[in-house]
Amino acid sequence: MESRNSQLLREMFDLLLGHFGPQNWWPGDTGLEMMVGAVLTQNTNWKNVQKAIENLKQKNLLSLEALKALSLEELAREIRPSGYYNIKAKRLRNLLGFLADRYEADLEQFLEDTTEALREGLLSVNGIGPETADSILLYAAQRPIFVIDTYTHRILYRHGMIGEEAGYYELQDLFMDHLPADPGFFNEFHALIVRLGKEYCRKVPRCDVCPLLQWGPMPPDSNTA
DNA sequence: CACCAGGCAAGTA
DNA sequence: TACTTGCATGGT
Numbered sequence: 001m002e003s004r005n006s007q008l009l010r011e012m013f014d015l016l017l018g019h020f021g022p023q024n025w026w027p028g029d030t031g032l033e034m035m036v037g038a039v040l041t042q043n044t045n046w047k048n049v050q051k052a053i054e055n056l057k058q059k060n061l062l063s064l065e066a067l068k069a070l071s072l073e074e075l076a077r078e079i080r081p082s083g084y085y086n087i088k089a090k091r092l093r094n095l096l097g098f099l100a101d102r103y104e105a106d107l108e109q110f111l112e113d114t115t116e117a118l119r120e121g122l123l124s125v126n127g128i129g130p131e132t133a134d135s136i137l138l139y140a141a142q143r144p145i146f147v148i149d150t151y152t153h154r155i156l157y158r159h160g161m162i163g164e165e166a167g168y169y170e171l172q173d174l175f176m177d178h179l180p181a182d183p184g185f186f187n188e189f190h191a192l193i194v195r196l197g198k199e200y201c202r203k204v205p206r207c208d209v210c211p212l213l214q215w216g217p218m219p220p221d222s223n224t225a
Numbered sequence: 226c227a228c229c230a231g232g233c234a235a236g237t238a
Numbered sequence: 239t240a241c242t243t244g245c246a247t248g249g250t
Contacts, residue, residue: 043245044246044247044248045247045248045249047248047249048247048248048249051247051248080246080247081247081248082246082247083245083246083247083248084244084245084246084247085245085246085247086245086246087244087245087246088245
């Protein structure tokens with residue numbers, strides 16, 4: 001019995017794909033664009049991130065050389081629409097420094113490294129946590145890593161598949177231990193989860209009963225007044 | 226007007 | 239170790 005979780009997750013994916021269709025997420029043109037997007041989207045609507053990225057693109061600043069040449073103030077001004085622009089400018093700067101130190105500022109070199117080394121390195125950068133690191137691994141480097149976010153936690157919790165206190169890696173293992181390691185599949189699944197979260201699985205008290213996935217109980221969030 | 230968004234780090238006890 | 243707070247714009 002290839003575990004009940006495996007069945008649930010596959011059923012979940014089929015329902016979501018059938019209902020929403022393919023999401024075609026992260027249509028970033030380059031690896032660098034997706035890495036920058038991964039940082040800029042921290043706790044931020046993707047639409048705001050697009051504006052920031054568009055600013056960089058229009059001024060031909062979306063390259064390692066051009067970004068490195070910008071002062072922190074200039075960089076912050078360009079990414080202003082993405083919010084938290086001062087701290088995100090620093091974080092992008094930290095990421096650029098990491099690429100320079102470890103990979104000679106060569107994205108090809110970066111993308112050839114092992115998944116384990118990349119992940120460990122990315123997590124050592126101030127401003128890059130588990131989700132940002134995994135987003136870069138999945139989208140930019142196309143590694144079979146499942147990205148966990150707040151929606152994933154909320155949805156699985158409300159459907160009784162995890163405890164409320166479950167951590168990032170507990171959730172990630174749930175997906176990665178029970179599903180085939182396919183980057184395209186992980187990409188689509190994560191995008192569909194976010195889509196479901198946005199439309200149906202919001203915070204209490206604006207939480208509706210999910211119309212798609214009704215196989216489990218749906219407890220409220222205890223820590224949201 | 227309030228609330229939220231593909232998080233993370235620093236400060237506090 | 240376990241909470242709490244700062245970061246900030248733009249859309250509903």
